[in-house]
Amino acid sequence: MHPAAHSLDAAMAQALELAERARLNCPPNPAVGCVLISPNGAVLGEGLTQPVGQAHAEVMALRDAAAKGLAVAGCTAYVTLEPCSHHGRTGPCCDALIAAGVKRVVASMQDPNPKVGGQGFARLRAAGVDVEVGQGALQARELNIGFFSRMVRGIPWVRMKAATSLDGLTALPNGTSQWITSPAAREDGHAWRARASAILTGIGTVLEDDPRLDVRLNSMASVTRQPDLVIVDSRLETPLTAQLWNATTRRILIYTASSDAALGNALLDKGAQVIRLPDANGKVELQAMLRDLGTREINELHVEAGYKLNGSLLRAKLVDELLLYQAPILLGEGAGIAALGPLTELAQGVAFEWVESRRIGADMRSVVRVAGHDQFLSQV
Ligand SMILES: NC(=O)C1=CN([C@@H]2O[C@H](COP(=O)(O)OP(=O)(O)OC[C@H]3O[C@@H](n4cnc5c(N)ncnc54)[C@H](OP(=O)(O)O)[C@@H]3O)[C@@H](O)[C@H]2O)C=CC1
Numbered sequence: 001m002h003p004a005a006h007s008l009d010a011a012m013a014q015a016l017e018l019a020e021r022a023r024l025n026c027p028p029n030p031a032v033g034c035v036l037i038s039p040n041g042a043v044l045g046e047g048l049t050q051p052v053g054q055a056h057a058e059v060m061a062l063r064d065a066a067a068k069g070l071a072v073a074g075c076t077a078y079v080t081l082e083p084c085s086h087h088g089r090t091g092p093c094c095d096a097l098i099a100a101g102v103k104r105v106v107a108s109m110q111d112p113n114p115k116v117g118g119q120g121f122a123r124l125r126a127a128g129v130d131v132e133v134g135q136g137a138l139q140a141r142e143l144n145i146g147f148f149s150r151m152v153r154g155i156p157w158v159r160m161k162a163a164t165s166l167d168g169l170t171a172l173p174n175g176t177s178q179w180i181t182s183p184a185a186r187e188d189g190h191a192w193r194a195r196a197s198a199i200l201t202g203i204g205t206v207l208e209d210d211p212r213l214d215v216r217l218n219s220m221a222s223v224t225r226q227p228d229l230v231i232v233d234s235r236l237e238t239p240l241t242a243q244l245w246n247a248t249t250r251r252i253l254i255y256t257a258s259s260d261a262a263l264g265n266a267l268l269d270k271g272a273q274v275i276r277l278p279d280a281n282g283k284v285e286l287q288a289m290l291r292d293l294g295t296r297e298i299n300e301l302h303v304e305a306g307y308k309l310n311g312s313l314l315r316a317k318l319v320d321e322l323l324l325y326q327a328p329i330l331l332g333e334g335a336g337i338a339a340l341g342p343l344t345e346l347a348q349g350v351a352f353e354w355v356e357s358r359r360i361g362a363d364m365r366s367v368v369r370v371a372g373h374d375q376f377l378s379q380v
């Protein structure tokens with residue numbers, strides 16, 4: 001294990017907790033936490049990344065100290081990502097720290113964003129600020145796995161969620177699937193929706209379930225942003241009366257192979273964006289769709305689709321992680337998680353590595369990762 005996984009200063013542990021809280025509302029920005037500590041160890045200010053276009057964590061921590069009337073000159077800033085050095089939607093955080101007289105910066109990691117990429121640290125050092133990098137790096141990487149995926153690979157981190165029976169079924173032969181898992185598991189599922197930049201589904205699920213696919217279950221009260229909704233709909237069959245149009249304001253992106261102008265215009269009139277990415281078989285070119293979603297600043301893509309689209313995504317090796325909820329019930333026959341086969345050899349299966357399993361209410365939640373898919377994290 002990386003040495004940075006051990007011996008976190010209390011202030012860095014607190015900064016990581018703040019970053020965790022930022023995650024729900026800050027995409028497409030990375031979630032960052034910052035804590036300012038006086039030379040005698042007192043907490044002067046704390047901050048976390050605000051919704052896009054608003055202040056970053058460092059500026060929030062400086063404002064917090066100012067609001068309490070506390071002087072920060074000579075303090076140490078603990079921050080979970082390199083302070084930015086560029087004028088993006090807001091001003092450079094490293095300049096704000098320098099101007100406030102911060103003496104030392106302890107940062108978890110460098111920012112792989114090419115607009116920052118070490119320049120924040122360089123600017124701080126040039127201004128005489130001591131900079132230490134690495135504390136909490138493992139946790140900080142995991143916190144922003146989607147942002148780093150987009151920065152390094154140009155595509156989102158793709159997390160496929162499935163709610164199944166003990167025998168791995170997601171729907172009965174007649175299509176019935178609501179609800180296999182308990183309310184607690186469904187609420188937990190909404191927390192994972194909330195941290196994603198976008199939720200992706202297939203036209204089969206839209207037609208069968210008429211889902212909303214938004215974030216609304218109760219403990220999500222502090223959520224100020226709805227993830228975008230992405231629909232893979234080869235023939236532009238999304239109904240104009242579907243419930244998904246009623247959910248809170250969000251961007252709706254429909255990827256299609258169809259060039260039917262009348263159908264496309266009707267969806268545009270509903271406020272959707274229609275993106276045509278046909279493959280040779282009259283379906284959507286899924287890899288190109290992920291690249292396009294990367295350019296649209298999608299960090300984590302949360303897939304809640306049926307057996308067919310899940311199969312297409314897995315066969316194309318586009319899934320990074322599976323978020324699996326298993327209810328303690330046997331259903332015998334029906335659709336599994338993904339259409340992969342029929343396979344003829346076990347080695348043709350999609351192999352994952354276990355990340356964690358735990359009880360959520362009456363159900364079991366597991367997170368598994370496709371081996372090697374998080375290797376890009378070693379580049380950040
Ligand atoms: N328990 C759970 O976690 C969940 C269960 N479900 C259940 O799944 C069922 C629906 O399953 P299913 O019909 O498979 O739904 P999907 O959401 O998988 O959508 C199916 C559609 O996706 C299309 N598709 C697959 N690959 C591509 C591609 N590359 N480009 C374009 N289109 C593609 C298929 O097209 P084509 O027909 O042309 O092959 C098909 O029309 C419902 O009963 C629903 O309740 C859904 C989500 C989660």
Ligand SMILES: Nc1c(N[C@@H]2O[C@H](COP(=O)(O)O)[C@@H](O)[C@H]2O)[nH]c(=O)[nH]c1=O
Nearest residue numbers: 163177179180181209211212213214304
């Ligand atoms: N059946 C099933 C799930 N199904 C997923 O939830 C979608 C409905 O979302 P919404 O309309 O926002 O409530 C549905 O279309 C499918 O993607 N989820 C679960 O956590 N447990 C379950 O047992």
